[in-house]
Amino acid sequence: MKSGSEARPAFWRSYVFSQDHKVVGLQYALTALVFLLIGFTLVMIMRWQLAHPGLPVPVVGPWLGARAPQGIILPEFYNALTAMHGTIMVFLGIVPLAVGGFGNYLVPLQIGAADMAFPKLNLASYWWYLAGGVLMLASFFLPGGAPQSGWTSYPPLAIVNQGGQTWWLVGMLCLITSSLLGSVNFITTIVQLRAPGLTFSRLPFFVWSQLVTSFLLLLAFPPLEGAAIFQLMDRLAGTSFFLPSGLVVSGRVLHNAGGGNPLLWQHLFWFLAHPEVYVLILPAMGIVAEIIAVNTRKPLFGYRALVHSSVAIGFMSLIVWAHHMFITGMGTTMSSFFQTTTILISIPSVVILTCLFLSLWGASIRFTTPMLFALAFLPMFGIGGLTGLPLGLAPAGLHLHDTYYVVAHFHYIVAPGTIFALFAGVYHWFPKVTGRRMNGPLGWLHFAGTFVCMNLIFMPMFVQGLAGMNRRLYDGGLQYTLDRNVVGLHLLISRAAWVMGIFQVLFIVNVFWSAWRGSRAEENPWEATTLEWASASPPAHGNFASPPIAYRGPYDYSAPGARLDFTPQFARDEI
Amino acid sequence: MRAFLGLPIEASRHAQAVDGLIVGVHWLIVVLAVGFGLFFLYCLARFNRRAHPRARRGGVPAAVAWIVVGGIAVVELWELFFTAIPLWASRVSDFPAPAGATIVRVVAEQFAWNVHYPGADGKFGRTATSLISPENPLGLDRSDPAAQDDVTTINDLEFPLGRPVIVQLSSKDVIHSFSLPEMRVKQDAIPGMMIPVWFYPTVATPNGVQWEINCSQLCGLGHFRMRGFYRSVSADEFARFLREQSPTPRAAIGPHVPGAPAIE
Amino acid sequence: MDVPYTIEPRTDTGLYNAQLGVWLFIASEVMLFGALFSGYALLRTGADAWPSGSRHLAVTLGGVNTFVLIASSIVMALAVRSLRHAQWRRGRRELAITWVLGLVFLVIKAYEYREHVLAGELPSTNNFFAIYYTLTGLHALHVIGGLIVLAYLIGPGASMRRTQPVRFTHRAAGLSIYWQFVDIVWILVFLTVYLL
Ligand code: HEA
Numbered sequence A: 001m002k003s004g005s006e007a008r009p010a011f012w013r014s015y016v017f018s019q020d021h022k023v024v025g026l027q028y029a030l031t032a033l034v035f036l037l038i039g040f041t042l043v044m045i046m047r048w049q050l051a052h053p054g055l056p057v058p059v060v061g062p063w064l065g066a067r068a069p070q071g072i073i074l075p076e077f078y079n080a081l082t083a084m085h086g087t088i089m090v091f092l093g094i095v096p097l098a099v100g101g102f103g104n105y106l107v108p109l110q111i112g113a114a115d116m117a118f119p120k121l122n123l124a125s126y127w128w129y130l131a132g133g134v135l136m137l138a139s140f141f142l143p144g145g146a147p148q149s150g151w152t153s154y155p156p157l158a159i160v161n162q163g164g165q166t167w168w169l170v171g172m173l174c175l176i177t178s179s180l181l182g183s184v185n186f187i188t189t190i191v192q193l194r195a196p197g198l199t200f201s202r203l204p205f206f207v208w209s210q211l212v213t214s215f216l217l218l219l220a221f222p223p224l225e226g227a228a229i230f231q232l233m234d235r236l237a238g239t240s241f242f243l244p245s246g247l248v249v250s251g252r253v254l255h256n257a258g259g260g261n262p263l264l265w266q267h268l269f270w271f272l273a274h275p276e277v278y279v280l281i282l283p284a285m286g287i288v289a290e291i292i293a294v295n296t297r298k299p300l301f302g303y304r305a306l307v308h309s310s311v312a313i314g315f316m317s318l319i320v321w322a323h324h325m326f327i328t329g330m331g332t333t334m335s336s337f338f339q340t341t342t343i344l345i346s347i348p349s350v351v352i353l354t355c356l357f358l359s360l361w362g363a364s365i366r367f368t369t370p371m372l373f374a375l376a377f378l379p380m381f382g383i384g385g386l387t388g389l390p391l392g393l394a395p396a397g398l399h400l401h402d403t404y405y406v407v408a409h410f411h412y413i414v415a416p417g418t419i420f421a422l423f424a425g426v427y428h429w430f431p432k433v434t435g436r437r438m439n440g441p442l443g444w445l446h447f448a449g450t451f452v453c454m455n456l457i458f459m460p461m462f463v464q465g466l467a468g469m470n471r472r473l474y475d476g477g478l479q480y481t482l483d484r485n486v487v488g489l490h491l492l493i494s495r496a497a498w499v500m501g502i503f504q505v506l507f508i509v510n511v512f513w514s515a516w517r518g519s520r521a522e523e524n525p526w527e528a529t530t531l532e533w534a535s536a537s538p539p540a541h542g543n544f545a546s547p548p549i550a551y552r553g554p555y556d557y558s559a560p561g562a563r564l565d566f567t568p569q570f571a572r573d574e575i
Numbered sequence B: 001m002r003a004f005l006g007l008p009i010e011a012s013r014h015a016q017a018v019d020g021l022i023v024g025v026h027w028l029i030v031v032l033a034v035g036f037g038l039f040f041l042y043c044l045a046r047f048n049r050r051a052h053p054r055a056r057r058g059g060v061p062a063a064v065a066w067i068v069v070g071g072i073a074v075v076e077l078w079e080l081f082f083t084a085i086p087l088w089a090s091r092v093s094d095f096p097a098p099a100g101a102t103i104v105r106v107v108a109e110q111f112a113w114n115v116h117y118p119g120a121d122g123k124f125g126r127t128a129t130s131l132i133s134p135e136n137p138l139g140l141d142r143s144d145p146a147a148q149d150d151v152t153t154i155n156d157l158e159f160p161l162g163r164p165v166i167v168q169l170s171s172k173d174v175i176h177s178f179s180l181p182e183m184r185v186k187q188d189a190i191p192g193m194m195i196p197v198w199f200y201p202t203v204a205t206p207n208g209v210q211w212e213i214n215c216s217q218l219c220g221l222g223h224f225r226m227r228g229f230y231r232s233v234s235a236d237e238f239a240r241f242l243r244e245q246s247p248t249p250r251a252a253i254g255p256h257v258p259g260a261p262a263i264e
Numbered sequence C: 001m002d003v004p005y006t007i008e009p010r011t012d013t014g015l016y017n018a019q020l021g022v023w024l025f026i027a028s029e030v031m032l033f034g035a036l037f038s039g040y041a042l043l044r045t046g047a048d049a050w051p052s053g054s055r056h057l058a059v060t061l062g063g064v065n066t067f068v069l070i071a072s073s074i075v076m077a078l079a080v081r082s083l084r085h086a087q088w089r090r091g092r093r094e095l096a097i098t099w100v101l102g103l104v105f106l107v108i109k110a111y112e113y114r115e116h117v118l119a120g121e122l123p124s125t126n127n128f129f130a131i132y133y134t135l136t137g138l139h140a141l142h143v144i145g146g147l148i149v150l151a152y153l154i155g156p157g158a159s160m161r162r163t164q165p166v167r168f169t170h171r172a173a174g175l176s177i178y179w180q181f182v183d184i185v186w187i188l189v190f191l192t193v194y195l196l
């Protein structure tokens, strides 16, 4: 340690404003983990209101202030919690962790590059993200409070509502800028900086998933940017892009010019938000595929099919958006088109899942902690994906749209799905990042507890949804006779959520304790084949002592006749 | 399967078809989940490191994967083309003739459902935003001859059995979603638009049971309590209902429900 | 540590990094303006009546601006050509002319806004003006962004010409692609908002 004045510039440049993709990746990952934790905390508060409507929130109640007089959550605050939970989880948690964190750290390593193609843009991308996140969070503390119109921000509600919607929009513009910078960088890096010998057909599936993801971010976000600009104009400049004529809000006639169309927002929003959900899942699939290959000790089943399917998902995801809008009054032609594309896009997902399942056949499975999470991902994503099918068929939506069935559908994909994949990734690449292993038994406990709780949380929501319970209800459906038989489940769900919160402590402890005191990991602790394991752990600035060369495909495990059961990509001959 | 899924009672003609689709797809889900699940568990038991120390390349022939995927695709497309698309078409395109139908307007607002019957003349009276007041939430112009016999209620929708119902939906402020779960009817009410939905009620609301209009779309802080009531009744009862309601609009907000929470 | 392919293209892809980066950026910009124009189309087709652009907007000023911007595009392309031929002084002069033309565009635009505002024609007046202000405003922001980068290339960034002349030319070429794009967007705005 050097003393003050001398150490400072070095510290700033190597840890705060570093252009090293690994530092940026870690900044992204840690920030995103914190946001995930915040998003989860909001849910735990919200779940209190659902389990015990009208009772004061224990523990945190007194800190909620005017949002919850005497600790009793107000409807406005409940809506703010829901909107911010969705927004934080999707835009500030999962995507920054999966793409900004894992992508930034691993893509250059896996393609054998020294850094990203545009290190300065990378740095800027992180700071735009942070700015956007802070702006959105700040809205909780500003007069009017956080946005209350759902993560979907449908106008006219989002426009006539008071509250922090403006901050949401401005924050969103920052995030869009960030992801634009990031995706340009990723695509250029993957296309331009691949190591010699690393052809596209030798890219690890994770890199492919990041490539497709980047294209989605690049092309799908700008329409939301346009929509956000329109909505900002409506809020600040008094325009009527999304406001039709003759609105009467709480008995007062709104004197806007009128002539706008509320559905325009929905089209633009879902044009982004549907691809966005594949942004949430593709990197997760990439992580899971890598971990499955390593821990089954055999090549992935159908590598080409996996790659083609993910590219197909990428293209198709741009033309399915209106399946979120069947109930807005869609005619036969349009609904037939979107039902068909929705069903068609499910097929590449089926291919990917089938390939991953079949990869297990004939394997020699090691039940490491990352592998436990990766394995659990498969049936969890399976359940979430399969329950997307009824939603994709418009008439079924007559019953299921905007019920807890939808909530259960997508949480099965993003929570026990994507979050499990991200946990798996943390456990798997932790030795690369820190040079130390995470604690095994703690990891196992974390897995077991989280797995059980996740299912206790989200399985009952299918029951509630099928019975007809609507989502986004402040009292959890207490008023409706129809929901009488299923409101009781809220208590079970909430308790499971809180218990799951306790299990996350194990993870947090494990991360920090292992980073500090964990057992040392050798260079290639999992005996993996991809290029990131050719660098030191942790890799130095510039990554590789000498630029690696790829001699073979990414998953050369258990080659017949070879002595060891793996041959790294960077090994010229079988070992 | 229907009972297993716990779907509400089917009270309209198309409800059965909707449930048929939901049930059909859930059979697919169950078969796949069980099939893949068993395969998965078998693999975990058979191919873990202890039982199978050295992995074997190859194994499942690619054809198996294609057959599985192809099979799933065929079933999905079958449901799509032979159930879902025709059913949706019949919902949104094949409207019954207005002459033989009960026609009613429902105008949503934060946080209530304004119901507007045309009355004996079958014509809706003129409405204007400038006339909207707490006593006249629809802004109905009672000086219009067509409006003389119009019947309006708040949160109280009734319709007779034995003929189709056409609901013309709109909203005064934000987007709401008009949902009659027992009828398998759900349609967003969007300001600036008048969107018709139709259904053919087949089951009368049993005595002592309360059927409710749900608001399914987040519409503000009172979204959770934007509940209305509806009844599917005999023609006589419906006539009596209209007589009782006309001509002054009711100000009360529906019957009181025991057990509703204190926070409103 | 140096990033490869900033100057020479990679042989198998035939691209240098910034080239690919700029085109990706343009692709995303196309989606942005595509969304805005689709919004415009939807609102206009859905409206009962839509004011005629040529009646309410300053077509002459807009026309002049179109010429100004096209001229600046041409000069920008010439500048890149000069730089490619290592004619630095000439290239710099052409970059400066581009910059001045861009500024002229903005001044005229500002004058136009002023007239509208004084006439009481604000974004909140009706959706026609809402679209007009949003599209031209966003476009003007793009022009401003371009001018800032251009100023950097002429001013403080020019030292790179001596240390890495090829890379400097790449930068100018990238900016030129962007500038042509901004020009095309303007032409579309002029055609669909002012004239149609
Ligand atoms: C990562 C996120 C993600 C993913 C991948 C998906 C995937 C799919 N989604 Fe989902 N969806 C969301 C996130 C996601 N969705 C979100 C967030 C919403 C709600 C937004 C809101 O309103 O707030 C939503 C809402 C939503 C709707 C609108 C519902 C409504 O509001 O009425 C629809 C309708 O079509 C839909 C359909 C689908 C389909 C058909 C798929 C398909 O791609 C799925 C394909 C996958 C499969 C078919 C699985 C195959 C698996 C196997 C074969 C193996 C099975 C094995 C075992 C079970 C052991 N989704």
Ligand code: HEA
Residues within 6 Å of the ligand: A030, A033, A034, A036, A037, A040, A043, A047, A082, A083, A085, A086, A087, A089, A090, A094, A149, A150, A151, A152, A280, A407, A411, A414, A415, A416, A419, A457, A471, A472, A473, A474, A497, A504, A507, A508, A511
């Ligand atoms: C990616 C998206 C994502 C994720 C992961 C989650 C995760 C969870 N969500 Fe949510 N959710 C949404 C996206 C997501 N959600 C969206 C879009 C909505 C709709 C909003 C709307 O209606 O507008 C929604 C709505 C929603 C509702 C419905 C509210 C309503 O309709 O009224 C509920 C109800 O229970 C809920 C619950 C949960 C729970 C219990 C989790 C849990 O699974 C959470 C699990 C989280 C963790 C396990 C945290 C792990 C992190 C750590 C442990 C940090 C470690 C830190 C360090 C090491 C520093 N969510």
Ligand code: CUA
Residues within 6 Å of the ligand: B108, B109, B111, B175, B176, B177, B215, B216, B217, B218, B219, B220, B222, B223, B224, B226
């Ligand atoms: Cu009205 Cu929700």
Ligand SMILES: [Cu+2]
Residues within 6 Å of the ligand: A273, A274, A277, A320, A321, A323, A324
């Ligand atoms: Cu979708």
